[in-house]
Amino acid sequence: xxxxxxxxxxxxxxxxxxxxxxxxxxxxxxxxxxxxxxxxxxxxxxxxxxxxxxxxxxxxxxxxxxxxxxxxxxxxxxxxxxxxxxxxxxxxxxxxxxxxxxxxxxxxxxxxxx
Amino acid sequence: xxxxxxxxxxxxxxxxxxxxxxxxxxxxxxxxxxxxxxxxxxxxxxxxxxxxxxxxxxxxxxxxxxxxxxxxxxxxxxxxxxxxxxxxxxxxxxxxxxxxxxxxxxxxxx
Numbered sequence: 190x191x192x193x194x195x196x197x198x199x200x201x202x203x204x205x206x207x208x209x210x211x212x213x214x215x216x217x218x219x220x221x222x223x224x225x226x227x228x229x230x231x232x233x234x235x236x237x238x239x240x241x242x243x244x245x246x247x248x249x250x251x252x253x254x255x256x257x258x259x260x261x262x263x264x265x266x267x268x269x270x271x272x273x274x275x276x277x278x279x280x281x282x283x284x285x286x287x288x289x290x291x292x293x294x295x296x297x298x299x300x301x302x303x
Numbered sequence: 304x305x306x307x308x309x310x311x312x313x314x315x316x317x318x319x320x321x322x323x324x325x326x327x328x329x330x331x332x333x334x335x336x337x338x339x340x341x342x343x344x345x346x347x348x349x350x351x352x353x354x355x356x357x358x359x360x361x362x363x364x365x366x367x368x369x370x371x372x373x374x375x376x377x378x379x380x381x382x383x384x385x386x387x388x389x390x391x392x393x394x395x396x397x398x399x400x401x402x403x404x405x406x407x408x409x410x411x412x413x
Binding site: 220222224230231232233234237239244245280284289290291292293294295296297 | 350352390400
């Protein structure tokens with residue numbers, strides 16, 4: 190079974206630039222999560238999709254972050270414009286149903302904003 | 304809303320036992336446990352559902368006290384491969400959100 194795919198693995202940008210991350214979840218998984226993990230901290234939930242719909246985006250800084258999940262499969266997370274404090278690993282995870290099911294994580298995208 | 308984990312860090316000798324705790328102020332539907340090694344993605348260990356069940360996975364087991372909204376992860380006869388950061392993830396009642404604690408760093412030495 191193929192795992193959760195993310196790209197790129199690494200990205201370095203200057204502050205005020207924009208960046209986009211891509212995630213392809215495990216086939217058939219209805220739930221998709223985007224987490225931000227700052228060095229030394231636990232993953233922070235940014236947004237959670239159930240199929241096409243957003244379940245929760247209360248922690249997403251909507252003035253600069255946006256995310257979409259087209260056709261309930263792939264997802265992109267965008268930051269525009271980036272700030273220094275956005276430097277982190279962005280993890281995508283997916284699960285079969287959401288509640289009460291294991292979440293599978295991708296390798297993440299390490300973003301450095303300089 | 305973020306669960307609280309304790310201790311923040313543990314150092315063990317190979318073969319020793321450890322307990323990691325996770326507590327929440329919210330009523331919980333379930334608790335997940337994950338382990339993350341440096342530079343890698345979190346890997347699922349187990350899920351515990353409301354009902355106070357206890358689960359085991361090799362020499363790693365966990366319990367969930369629904370009344371106290373607490374879960375504990377038990378690592379028995381630790382191995383070098385157990386080193387990493389352990390995160391609990393909680394699903395509040397009536398919510399599909401999976402929210403993680405700040406983690407417990409575990410180092411097992413020979």
